Amino acid sequence: MDRVIVVGGGLAGVRSVEALRAKGYEGELTLLSAEPHRPYDRPPLSKAVLLGDSDDTTVDADWAALRCELLLGERATGLAPAPAGGGTLRTTAGDLPFDGLVIATGATPVTLPGDGPQHVLRTIDDARRLRERLREGARIVIVGAGWIGAEVATAAAAKGCAVTVVEAADAPLANAIGTRIGAHTVPWYAEAGVTLRTGVKVAAVEHGGLALADGGRVDADEVVVGVGVRPELGWLEGSGVEIDGGVVVDESLRTNLPGVVAVGDCAAWWSRRYGRRMLVEHWDTALNAPEVAAAALLGQDAAYDAVPYFWSEQFGRMVQYAGHHPSAERLIYRGDPGADAQWAACWFTGDRLEAILTVDRPRDLVQARRIIAAGTPMDADAVADPAVPLRKA
Ligand code: FAD
CATH class of the missing domain: 3.50.50.60 (FAD/NAD(P)-binding domain)
Structure with a gap:
């Protein structure tokens, strides 16, 4: 593989560039992004930036060391795959041939x-x-x-x-x-x-x-x-890339086209852990999934099997969530949300913790995230006592 293009200059895009180089890719590398800015972090936009405590959230990346050409303020407009793999990316900067492509075009607000x-x-x-x-x-x-x-x-x-x-x-x-x-x-x-x-x-x-x-x-x-986002995929129309809500990718984040992977807010990945397709618009996914996508592009074995995680800072509280709760059987509170400033909600199926939401209980979040990832059983009765640390049974 000699010519890789990353489309989209958000966190998933910059992390894809870094992961490709870290995994030994030596060929040409281009990052194309519709925004005129170098990749930056979005979570502070609704927090420190709105409050006036920060004005610049640019991701710290050494573009020269990464040997990556940045095409900023340019948009991908179409994708013409070649029958044997690779193809041509249609862009506002002209046609760009590629033999590897990372789709990381994120999402757009409704x-x-x-x-x-x-x-x-x-x-x-x-x-x-x-x-x-x-x-x-x-x-x-x-x-x-x-x-x-x-x-x-x-x-x-x-x-x-x-x-x-x-x-x-x-x-x-x-x-x-x-x-x-x-x-x-x-x-x-x-x-x-x-x-x-x-x-x-x-x-x-x-x-x-x-x-x-x-x-x-x-x-x-x-x-x-603020009523939600939809994946930014209009430019893929007619390309043959399979789309169902997001870009359909397997557990290695490969699309149905050879040499084309997708990551971040635009990708609907197959989760082995949950036995279903997941489209998770969280910073943690944009941070970590590119490692797997880069490996897949370079023909290395890897699977993305993360427990979804996100956080939100609301009205002076740190709210964190890990897991996936829709199919859980029951809910156990840890603390009283009506009376306690700090509490958590734990979703269980049998003795397995499926998901947790914590309010100002960061330690619970860290411990629960490990337990959910390992899939180990828990003493569900002990969970209701906020004074008892979360632990495996
Ligand atoms: P994006 O960041 O959307 O990047 C995609 C890039 O691709 C954009 O620059 C876009 O302009 C570009 N692009 C789109 N179409 C094209 C095209 N055709 N050609 C070229 N370039 C294109 N997550 C949390 O877990 N916790 C939080 O507290 C949190 N806070 C958030 C606050 C805000 C205000 C926002 C907006 C998001 C927040 N998120 C949070 C979500 C998190 O930031 C996203 O999940 C993450 O940014 C997704 O990264 P991405 O690279 O997949 O997509």
């Missing part, structure tokens, strides 16, 4: 109908634009009480804005962790002075606010939409 202005938060430019508008007293209306919505609400409230969060589900975070657990975060909003309205459907973003499906209206100086 927007709402309507001709009023709406902020989304995906790029450093989005974050800087929004930060300018978080002035004291400004009426900031956020659509979506998911991870991003809650973090934007945190920053906006800290800046003295009058913040309203409008959520279609019956509780914050309902899509991610279910209504029951999400409901425990409701008081956090009021404590921060944020108005939370659940069960409210938005019809359109208008000038000066939201039109609601029930005919009501919410006035706003700025509308921020």
